[in-house]
Amino acid sequence: MRIHALSLLGIGCALINVAYSAAIALAPRQTASPEIIPEITKFVESLALAPEQANEVAAKLNESAAALNLTSAPPPEAKLRKRSTVLATNLTCWIIQIKFASNSCEEGSTSYTTLSTMNWSKTCWLKPRCIVSPNSAQDVSITMKIIGFLNVRYSVRSGGHTPNPGYANSDGTVLIELSKLRAMSLSSDGTVASIGPGLTWVEVYDYLAQRGTTVLGGRIPHVGVGGLILGGGLSFFANRYGLACDNVKNFEVVTPDSNILNANAAQNSDLFWALKGGSGNFGIVTRFDMYTRNDLAQIWYEVRVYATDQTPALLDAIENFQMNGEADTKAGFVFSATTDVTLVGYIYGGPVSSPSAFSAFYDIPYLGHFAPPTIGTHHQLVASLSAAFSPIPARHDYRAVSTGVNATMYKAVYDFWKTQALAIKAATGGDASMSFSIQSFSKSAVDHGHSAGGNTLGLISQTQQWFTMLIDWSNAADDVAVRAAGKAVTDKWSEVSNSMGFGNPYLYANDASRDQNPISSYPPGNIAQMRTISNKYDPKQIAQILQNDGYLLSKVP
Numbered sequence: 001m002r003i004h005a006l007s008l009l010g011i012g013c014a015l016i017n018v019a020y021s022a023a024i025a026l027a028p029r030q031t032a033s034p035e036i037i038p039e040i041t042k043f044v045e046s047l048a049l050a051p052e053q054a055n056e057v058a059a060k061l062n063e064s065a066a067a068l069n070l071t072s073a074p075p076p077e078a079k080l081r082k083r084s085t086v087l088a089t090n091l092t093c094w095i096i097q098i099k100f101a102s103n104s105c106e107e108g109s110t111s112y113t114t115l116s117t118m119n120w121s122k123t124c125w126l127k128p129r130c131i132v133s134p135n136s137a138q139d140v141s142i143t144m145k146i147i148g149f150l151n152v153r154y155s156v157r158s159g160g161h162t163p164n165p166g167y168a169n170s171d172g173t174v175l176i177e178l179s180k181l182r183a184m185s186l187s188s189d190g191t192v193a194s195i196g197p198g199l200t201w202v203e204v205y206d207y208l209a210q211r212g213t214t215v216l217g218g219r220i221p222h223v224g225v226g227g228l229i230l231g232g233g234l235s236f237f238a239n240r241y242g243l244a245c246d247n248v249k250n251f252e253v254v255t256p257d258s259n260i261l262n263a264n265a266a267q268n269s270d271l272f273w274a275l276k277g278g279s280g281n282f283g284i285v286t287r288f289d290m291y292t293r294n295d296l297a298q299i300w301y302e303v304r305v306y307a308t309d310q311t312p313a314l315l316d317a318i319e320n321f322q323m324n325g326e327a328d329t330k331a332g333f334v335f336s337a338t339t340d341v342t343l344v345g346y347i348y349g350g351p352v353s354s355p356s357a358f359s360a361f362y363d364i365p366y367l368g369h370f371a372p373p374t375i376g377t378h379h380q381l382v383a384s385l386s387a388a389f390s391p392i393p394a395r396h397d398y399r400a401v402s403t404g405v406n407a408t409m410y411k412a413v414y415d416f417w418k419t420q421a422l423a424i425k426a427a428t429g430g431d432a433s434m435s436f437s438i439q440s441f442s443k444s445a446v447d448h449g450h451s452a453g454g455n456t457l458g459l460i461s462q463t464q465q466w467f468t469m470l471i472d473w474s475n476a477a478d479d480v481a482v483r484a485a486g487k488a489v490t491d492k493w494s495e496v497s498n499s500m501g502f503g504n505p506y507l508y509a510n511d512a513s514r515d516q517n518p519i520s521s522y523p524p525g526n527i528a529q530m531r532t533i534s535n536k537y538d539p540k541q542i543a544q545i546l547q548n549d550g551y552l553l554s555k556v557p
């Protein structure tokens, strides 16, 4: 595993740059049609600008209205007006610069270069027309007002750990990057932690460990809060408390038409449900209020390194653990095989040394420790894992497939994976590496989601595994071959699991590659309900039409 650790989070746009007036000088001067003037006036008022700035923006919109096709309301079935994209995007970025000053930037500045490459995967180092780094939900709301008024494309980024190009950064558009939404607090009774989407998990656990508690979230230090929770969120403690999204008490969200709402069991409860697994379909989440888990303040963990020839024995032990050991819901494991070694982490949600839940694994010979047996905090465990990831930026992909539990199947696909992984490594001169991870999701984890009010995933109530792989490589010229090797492995999983009767159509969104369509794997009834909720909170379908890409409902057949 070679994984690029982000180190400059929270930087935001820092420099004022670019002659904005030059960028919009091409707008032909014309008089706006009278019926559009009130619309412009109302829009400009909503931006809460200083009077002289408001006049400047209104004048520019007045004179650009015809060129923007800002003449009359769009026909209702069209939802949005048809507009000249380049000019509209230029004007959007010009207004963003006036409104957000040093919290916005364009190509040519150091901050733009840093922010447009602030991604885990080089496949996502794209060139947005401008970048805005909002300081608050109000800033996000105003940004969405500008984007909605001028009908321009945008993308949203929290921790930037999707490897899917166009999902959290995009060429020629507005990038809304949330690295300044970093507020953290704990309720006075200690039961709820409020977390900004621009934080990384290691920062969250550090803050909470100092206060004797934790929350359910990501397992690798530098992954972002925002994307992980909205896709579901696998943690070390799913068996006990379900997905990260099942641990959210309240989402503060800016809907695509720019309303700031709270979504929880009592308020906007339909939106609350939709956000649990709904990815970026329902707006931009600006704060997550999560239940804290004081009983996980002190945990036990051990990460062992095995020779690859022990992997079949480990896969047998995993089957045994999934069928028996998970009866103790405090126990969980992580498993990642590479062509060099296989790592297994044993994690127990309490200060108990070498718990018997992992007895199926203990006798398998191992080479050494990645992390020795430790009683410590969730923060210590997650922080220690950064050593598994290279700081050198690379190209990445991941892929998802789910199945039932069966070691014979695991071993058959592992053998196939090994030939593929070795072949693609050889074909790229030793560069490309591909991992093999079994992620258990137990019946108790599924049931916890149901008892927490349900989520959009529609998981069947039985123990399952959500396979994923990380693929790392360097050269764009190898993209097609490397991704084909990954696809061959997930196709093999589908073929073998279906033929053995262990097929599971569910695709985990947080591990799905761009040619996969995880939302379409949710039950049809849930998809229909999500569409209804999308139309209710996003009547113009801005998130579907103007958002550049993502696991969008509009892509579900």
Ligand SMILES: Cc1cc2nc3c(=O)[nH]c(=O)nc-3n(C[C@H](O)[C@H](O)[C@H](O)COP(=O)(O)OP(=O)(O)OC[C@H]3O[C@@H](n4cnc5c(N)ncnc54)[C@H](O)[C@@H]3O)c2cc1C
Pocket (backbone or CB within 6 Å): 003, 120, 155, 156, 157, 158, 159, 160, 161, 162, 163, 167, 168, 178, 197, 217, 218, 219, 220, 223, 224, 225, 226, 227, 228, 229, 230, 231, 232, 233, 234, 235, 279, 280, 283, 284, 285, 286, 510, 511, 549, 550, 551
């Ligand atoms: C090294 C590594 C380890 C991982 N470990 C885990 C793990 O332990 N558990 C797990 O479940 N997953 C894990 N993942 C997968 C991870 O959850 C996804 O990659 C996720 O998308 C990362 O979130 P982010 O905020 O960093 O991503 P981003 O790239 O910023 O965003 C991903 C998507 O979510 C949207 N989005 C992000 N923030 C918001 C927001 N606030 N409002 C609306 N939409 C938003 C974006 O537009 C984009 O479509 C891991 C990934 C990597 C690369």
Ligand SMILES: *[C@@H]1O[C@H](CO)[C@@H](O)[C@H](O)[C@H]1NC(C)=O
Pocket (backbone or CB within 6 Å): 022, 023, 024, 025, 026, 027, 086, 087, 090
């Ligand atoms: C948009 O802005 C770019 C960059 O400043 C500029 O090169 C281009 O001419 C502008 N196009 C229009 C139509 O305003």
Ligand SMILES: *[C@@H]1O[C@H](CO)[C@@H](O)[C@H](O)[C@H]1NC(C)=O
Pocket (backbone or CB within 6 Å): 032, 037, 054, 055, 056, 058, 059, 062
């Ligand atoms: C915009 O145009 C309208 C109608 O022509 C005019 O009343 C208004 O003053 C203009 N606003 C600005 C700021 O130029």
Ligand SMILES: *[C@@H]1O[C@H](CO)[C@@H](O)[C@H](O)[C@H]1NC(C)=O
Pocket (backbone or CB within 6 Å): 069, 074, 075, 081, 082, 083, 084
């Ligand atoms: C302007 O909008 C109208 C109505 O939506 C549309 O028919 C027309 O094609 C648009 N013109 C341009 C130049 O986009």
Ligand SMILES: *[C@@H]1O[C@H](CO)[C@@H](O)[C@H](O)[C@H]1NC(C)=O
Pocket (backbone or CB within 6 Å): 405, 406, 407, 408, 409, 500
């Ligand atoms: C796994 O599948 C194999 C082959 O079909 C079967 O023989 C075995 O009993 C299965 N194991 C379990 C635990 O279901």
Ligand SMILES: CC(=O)N[C@H]1CO[C@H](CO)[C@@H](O)[C@@H]1O
Pocket (backbone or CB within 6 Å): 005, 006, 007, 008, 009, 114, 117, 118, 119, 393
């Ligand atoms: C946030 C971050 O680490 N950005 C880095 C992305 O990669 C470029 C090129 O290697 C670095 O210069 C950035 O610092």
